[in-house]
Amino acid sequence: MPAYQLASREYQQEDTVIELKTCRIGSGQVVIIAGPCAVESEEQMLGLASTLKEMGVHILRGGAFKPRTSPYSFRGLGEEGLRILARARELTGLPVVTEITDVRNLDMVLKYADILQIGSRNMQNFDLLREVGRVHRPVLLKRGLAATIEEWLLAAEYILAEGNRNVILCERGIRTYETYTRNTLDISAIPAIKELSHLPVIADPSHGTGRRSLVAPVARAAVAAGADGLMLEVHPCPEEALSDGPQSLLPAQLEHLLAELRPMAESLGRRLSGSI
Numbered sequence: 293m294p295a296y297q298l299a300s301r302e303y304q305q306e307d308t309v310i311e312l313k314t315c316r317i318g319s320g321q322v323v324i325i326a327g328p329c330a331v332e333s334e335e336q337m338l339g340l341a342s343t344l345k346e347m348g349v350h351i352l353r354g355g356a357f358k359p360r361t362s363p364y365s366f367r368g369l370g371e372e373g374l375r376i377l378a379r380a381r382e383l384t385g386l387p388v389v390t391e392i393t394d395v396r397n398l399d400m401v402l403k404y405a406d407i408l409q410i411g412s413r414n415m416q417n418f419d420l421l422r423e424v425g426r427v428h429r430p431v432l433l434k435r436g437l438a439a440t441i442e443e444w445l446l447a448a449e450y451i452l453a454e455g456n457r458n459v460i461l462c463e464r465g466i467r468t469y470e471t472y473t474r475n476t477l478d479i480s481a482i483p484a485i486k487e488l489s490h491l492p493v494i495a496d497p498s499h500g501t502g503r504r505s506l507v508a509p510v511a512r513a514a515v516a517a518g519a520d521g522l523m524l525e526v527h528p529c530p531e532e533a534l535s536d537g538p539q540s541l542l543p544a545q546l547e548h549l550l551a552e553l554r555p556m557a558e559s560l561g562r563r564l565s566g567s568i
């Protein structure tokens with residue numbers, strides 16, 4: 293039995309499936325999570341949310357608490373951002389995922405979020421992992437920016453060991469010597485996780501590449517490698533985005549990508565729509 297016992301295939305052979313109103317993550321379905329990097333205003337979020345719903349996106353994303361490399365960058369709207377996300381959910385019926393950065397905000401974020409996201413920079417914030425492990429809300433755990441696969445699974449183990457078995461892993465790229473891309477999205481981590489663990493694993497080609505032009509090809513590669521879903525940043529006007537504009541797709545680009553992914557998923561015996 294590896295050190296990450298509860299997360300391991302040895303412990304549980306059948307895949308963990310996370311049931312949400314619009315999709316089943318880990319069931320073989322290719323689940324699409326999309327939205328802006330940060331919630332910027334009600335107008336931005338609600339308008340985009342309806343567009344995404346029409347395209348067949350399953351889950352909305354949007355950051356209200358943004359851990360930024362520079363303290364002078366936009367750091368999110370806080371609880372007002374969460375309220376806007378909740379309105380987007382009411383309007384569309386789509387579940388929402390948002391990042392929690394601080395254990396002191398757990399009760400607040402639980403009031404609004406369907407999935408709690410632990411960001412890359414907090415993958416080894418063990419107190420935060422234990423706290424989200426004590427609730428039963430699904431947790432999306434991003435890979436740390438310099439974490440090995442084993443360290444990532446051990447971070448998941450912190451959540452599982454507290455009783456919360458609803459963990460979704462997210463490959464978002466790691467730091468390498470390459471600087472052309474923002475991070476190096478580790479495609480091989482996806483099938484590796486599938487071998488080592490029963491937990492679902494999705495990919496985030498937006499942060500994984502940092503470049504809009506590379507998002508769609510890397511998204512296709514991730515699905516081909518077996519990812520249970522994709523997390524994609526989309527903005528109606530990326531040049532005006534308060535964060536991560538250069539890696540945000542335009543809504544029309546997402547629509548094009550989804551049209552490419554549908555037949556691709558089918559050829560692999562999988563589907564984007566409906567539940568499997």
Ligand SMILES: [Mn+2]
Nearest residue numbers: 329525535536
């Ligand atoms: Mn972002």
